[in-house]
Amino acid sequence: MRFRVFMPLLITVAVLVRLAVYKVIAIPFGGLSTAMCQYDCGWYVRLAVAGYGSDSLFQNYNDIPNWAFFPLYPMILRAATAVIGMGPYFVGLLVSNTLFAGFILVAALHLRRTRATFDPALWVVFVVLFPFSFTFSAIYSESLFALLAVSSLGLLQTRRPLAAALVAALMTATRPTGILMLPIIAFDRAMHLWHHRHRTDRLALLGEALLPIAIAPLGLSVYMLAQYLAVGDALAFNHVQVLWERVWVGPFAMVSAGLGAWDWGRLLLPKGLQSESYFASWALLGLATALWLAWRRRSSEAFLLGASILLPLSTGLHSMPRFVATSPFFLFAVFELVMMIRNRLALATIFGTAGLLHGLVLVFWFISASSTY
């Protein structure tokens, strides 16, 4: 009871206080709504306002087709804008931060169930202060995806495979890496088949096993069908990646090239945090964390983290810090390490440093994006 009342209240206060701090930091960068709308935000807002059809002739926004951006987040943004009746930038902040709060709560339930020791208040402070977690507050699909990923895994682990599959279907409509939930559901259902192999109602048993597997990729399938009907290419979301210079190279070749570039000096250039070596190091950190999760026998979390890094890493290094640092499973692993620290002074020092780094990276993000356009 205490958890149910205390957690939503604490999370709401924490997210609101963080937004208030962002508002102050964003003053020199055009205010909160403008500053928090960088890079991909423009695509999501445009999709929410005008839909995919607006660029089906590929002649509008930057002359680049927008199929690389999956539809669920912009659809929610569009619906919320219509209901609230305010501009998409403000509504986008509202939507993302509500989803972020939802993620913190669902993740707290997941951590309480799966970890031997868990301090809910510490979790809230940790995730709010964690550098790069500002992306959850921006008009990006990160907060929605994190909420769905943890929900789907939690539902599967608490023996609700159909609900898990329905949420996974939403994941596949949110980001391409949503499809990674499919092998986890398929494995779970295969185990279900094995454990009930002596049942006589074989068709019913097969139905229980196969239906969640068939439902999980539905979001992606419907999106592919929509693309085929609109532009004639069901894999347009994949093919247009070439415009972001994403072509298949392979994860190991990509990491090797990134580290070989040894361009750490680029971190200090005006368009900051754009070093290939820095990106490659984040990929390695994420993969090492996935291995650690596997060693701790958290196989589903390890797979979701590792595969969600390897998939984009095969085609490019850009955005790797965001992909790694906003993965719920990376956050869980780091939090587990933090929970091992018993010294309060050490904890306070770590959290203080995280908060400072958070502010620094946020300002870098504002500056680098401003210098792009």
Place this chain on the structure above:
Amino acid sequence: MRGIAAFVLALVLFAAQAAIVAVGLFAPDVSPQYRAFFIEKTTTDWVREPPRIR
């Protein structure tokens, strides 16, 4: 009965999604310019014209 309905629904969903994937992989209905740039990646020029041909 519910289990059998689930089995039939699963088969229908599998078939429909397999058809979508097959079309996606083998039969994109696009212009030669789109195919050259996005699928075969044989040109470096982004041609601004509608991809559909039918």
